[in-house]
Amino acid sequence: MSRQSVLVTGAAGFVGRHVARAFLGSGYRVTTVDLSEPPPDLCRETTVNVGSFDDPAILGAVEAGQFTAVVHLAAISSTVEDDWQALERTNVTGPAELAERCARSGTRFVYASSSSVYGEIAERRPLPENALGSSACSGPLNAYARSKATFDAHMATRYPDDGEPGWAGLRFTNVFGTGEQHKKSMASIIGQLLLATARQETLKVFADTLEASRDYIPVAAVARTCALMAGHDAPSGVYNLGSGHAVSFAELLRWCSEFAQTPLNVQLIANPHVGRYQYWTCADMSALETALPTLPRPGPDDLRSAAHELYLHFKKTNGCI
DSSP: OOSOEEEEETTTSHHHHHHHHHHHHTTOEEEEEESSOOOHHHHHHSEEEESOTTOHHHHHHHHTTOOSEEEEOOSOOOTTOOOHHHHHIIIIIHHHHHHHHHHHHTOEEEEEEEGGGGOSBSSSSOBOGGGTTSTTBOOOSSHHHHHHHHHHHHHHHHSOSOOSSOEEEEEEOEEEOTTOGGGGGGSOHHHHHHHHHHTTOOEEEETTOTTOEEEEEEHHHHHHHHHHHHTSOOOSEEEEESOSOEEEHHHHHHHHHHHHTSOOOEEEEOOTTTTSOOSBOOBOOHHHHHHSTTOOOOOHHHHHHHHHHHHHHHHHHTTOO
8 A cells, every 4th residue: 555544434424524524634544434435535535335333345445445444433431321222232342343344454553432431520630541440430320331331342342452552542522512412412512502502592501500611622633643543653552531520510600701791591491311420520641641642632721712702603604613
């Protein structure tokens, strides 16, 4: 192969399209696969496959060594999905087959996990990856999170040795940026609040979450990390991928008010997800910083700047993708 090539699954989705563009910017030959067609620019610049990532032709190409890396982002990503058979098929057994084909061909495998696997946090402090299964957190609070934790455990058990080219699971925190509005209620809460602010609509917030805090990360940082991890010989394993900073909902509302330069119309509503809702998330980023020492991590000011850019994008486009 004249240059490195990558297969990006789920490339028509929010994170997937940003990741595919990051690889193009890094000089990779990019092949995409998704049940939907990706945006026009990716259709022009990549080899497009419309279909499932576990299609025999896709699996065969991976096993034949046609790619130097596979970045697997396709998944059922709804945190309210309760169909375990569908979740297991799409988020566990399907990715396991893809990982096996990568192992056979010596193809580096990078996939999206989720910080939702930690569930309820016992103490408000950044959690390292090995906190899962300890008293520091409850573990998955919903079926989606359980599917992600199940696949993480499968990878650690099936491929425990740190051989080349290896694999990496990235436990995304709350990713936000342009191109996620089609997700509607599953879009990041920061994106939903910024969009409502730009449209001068009522901001609806769960009444019990004003002091709840989340670890947010701009999608550009996620895309950059995926590209670096795919081309890097970092040790195999699961890594947290967040900013390492917890931002409260009250702080988000302050940002929105400052961006709009006007008081907000905020409506507090009942939380229908009590018992399966994460009130505090923050990732300990030590492992990823050691594995990728050149990777810049966004600080609090960077998060606010990225949020402001997204607000301005929504103002300019009237909330269109």
